Amino acid sequence: MEKTKTKTKEIIIDCLKCRNQADCCRFGAWIDLEEAKKILSLGIKGDFFHLELDKDFPSGYKVGTSYEDEQCAFQDLDGLCRIHKIDYAFKPVTCKEFPYEGDKISPIAKVLCVEHKSRLKKAKAGKKK
Secondary structure (H helix, E strand, O other), rough: OOEEEEEOOEEEEEHHHHOOOOOOOOOOEEHHHHHHHHHHHHHOOOOEEEEEEEOOOOOEEEEOOOOOOOOOOOOEEEEEEOHHHHHHHHOOOHHHHHHHOOOOOOOOOHHOHHHHHHHHHHHHHHHHO
């Protein structure tokens, strides 16, 4: 169970209760280059794209797990992560932490996270009453 605090209350998103757990993988993720190297060493089917310089990543570089807006290259036909299936320890940090970025909900969570979208709809409906 993941949780974070906002200005008004603590938000808890339980990914295990999500009915569409593969939705958050449908556009891939940015991961650290060193994580990518470890994943490649496992021989898992999948590719990396768009090597970029980025000081926010430990190695100083990031790579994408998808080409443009396509699904993650490591998502299996059953919608599950091939990396996770082999060894959760090798699953990229950004994937483990989603829908959070640091201590805040990721801006893309309103598009990809079913649980977060559901909360936003309920909050919006509550304000209209």
